[in-house]
Amino acid sequence: MKRIPHSEEAITTIHDPEDYYQRHKEKAVKRFRPFLKWLIKTKRCGEYLDVGSGPGILAVLLAQSISDIQITLVEPDLQMIQIGKRHIKEAGVEKKVRFAQGPGENRDLMASLGKFDLAYSTYSLHHWKQPVEVLKSIYESIRENGMAVVFDLKRVWWMYYYPSKTGFINSIRAAYTKKELKHMLKQAGIERYQIVTPFPWLWHLIVVEK
Numbered sequence: 001m002k003r004i005p006h007s008e009e010a011i012t013t014i015h016d017p018e019d020y021y022q023r024h025k026e027k028a029v030k031r032f033r034p035f036l037k038w039l040i041k042t043k044r045c046g047e048y049l050d051v052g053s054g055p056g057i058l059a060v061l062l063a064q065s066i067s068d069i070q071i072t073l074v075e076p077d078l079q080m081i082q083i084g085k086r087h088i089k090e091a092g093v094e095k096k097v098r099f100a101q102g103p104g105e106n107r108d109l110m111a112s113l114g115k116f117d118l119a120y121s122t123y124s125l126h127h128w129k130q131p132v133e134v135l136k137s138i139y140e141s142i143r144e145n146g147m148a149v150v151f152d153l154k155r156v157w158w159m160y161y162y163p164s165k166t167g168f169i170n171s172i173r174a175a176y177t178k179k180e181l182k183h184m185l186k187q188a189g190i191e192r193y194q195i196v197t198p199f200p201w202l203w204h205l206i207v208v209e210k
């Protein structure tokens, strides 16, 4: 079950960010449920970092539901950021959310953003060109006693071989196995972590504590 990365032609490999936003905002709670369940349990507020935020659908949900947070979104794609800014303004949470443009591999950019109580990323890891570098940046961005959680799809055989070329199935083929994640975390020098695989085993949550 060889990993099949997304094609190289765009930074994001999402060809139509507006379409992405429209399709995903309606089903946000369902899409993020395993992540939200985990987040509620941690009871963390303060400063959050969202890496590979896309148009910030999750950040808006969080900013609307948690009073005491500020969220910095890191996103390389300008169009995603433009759509996100509009959405954030419409939701009235622009005082709690800010964007920084660039990839998570940009260690200088990431270091310039400060330190965070919680760094997270959702459905983005399988897009990163240098995942080990992004994991290092994320780890460095959290404060002492801070936490990071990287939530993404898992490459599972029953979806991998499904005869379809939809974005979702292609993302499953581009996603990582637990063994690969462990190897990456080792390369990134991250030792204190857990990999949780919630039912129905289509995702992983890498939970890192400092």
Ligand SMILES: C[S@@+](CC[C@H](N)C(=O)[O-])C[C@H]1O[C@@H](n2cnc3c(N)ncnc32)[C@H](O)[C@@H]1O
Pocket (backbone or CB within 6 Å): 011, 012, 014, 024, 051, 052, 053, 054, 055, 056, 057, 058, 074, 075, 076, 077, 080, 102, 103, 104, 105, 121, 122, 123, 124, 127, 128, 129, 130, 134
């Ligand atoms: C499938 S979208 C997920 C967006 C959002 N996190 C969500 O859950 O809806 C993947 C996002 O990762 C971003 N991305 C791709 N490569 C990246 C990188 N190296 N660093 C940070 N973000 C990246 C893409 O631009 C895209 O917005």
